[in-house]
Amino acid sequence: SMVDSFTLGSPEEGIRVLQQTVLALFGVFVVGSIFTVIRASLFTIAGERVVKRLRGELFASLVEQEIGFFDEHRTGEIVSRLADDCGVLQNTVTTNISMALRQLVQLFGSICVILVLSWRLTLVMLAVVPLLVVGAVTYGKFVKGISKKVQDAVAEANSTAEEALSNIRTVRSFCGEEREKAAYVGGLEKGYQLAKKRGVAYGAFSGGMFFAGNLALIAVLYYGGMLVLSGEMTVGELMSFVLYTVWIAACLGIFTSLYNDFMKGIGASQRVFELLDRTPAIRLVGEGTYVDK
16 A cells, blocks of 8 residues: 555655554564564573473483393494484474474465455465475475484494593504594594485475575566556555565575474484383383382
8 A cells, every 4th residue: 555655646645654654564573573582582491491301301211221222322322312313303492493483473474465465366376385395295204314314323423432532541552543533534424425415405495495486476476467457456566465475485485494404303303202212121110019028
């Protein structure tokens, strides 16, 4: 309506609409900032609490395992699950969930607004959604699997470093410094090669999302321009629709990054929850009956 008042109305009406719009936007941004502070603080605190409990329960599960478990799994690998894997989950359940919910609300609200502006243009813009869904599902399966392998490779490298450093006297006695360095670098290289594949996949996924979003924007501009020329839509309504479309594209771009982090978190969580759910072969406390003396 502001743009239409500039092009179709009098200067006085344009100034009045402009002032009202600026004041309304100022109020919306102030309220949004307040709720952003509340949202970010609460989600971060809740996420930190979840990760603290997760680390505590994982450690409790580990120390209750039978001795044979520690013969099969090296100390560095176990510590890596507590530190690295839980660290990946920490980022997922704090910042990422908060941002994802914010972008989801903005995306849903923007779609509702553009539906009111023009349902036909909205259908044109949403025509690329099936392509996005197929790409996201394919990419998610790949990243979830390879992220688990990356975390396993990092855990193996950490285990090599922990063993070498904790037994440094033995390593020094047998002049094994070069062998240990080569073993650690080899573990890092294995993780790097896997992470490189994940990076290439993320680049392809991001590029595809960017192309699909801009393709939808081009379709909106073309079809919207035809509606304006035919008198079925005003210039102001088209500009509003385009601005909301750009906002939706920005939300999808952020979702691309968040989706990548979520898939990393899911991959890292698999080993963590396997250890949490593992039942010791020999229980610390028996199931017998205590007899009073």
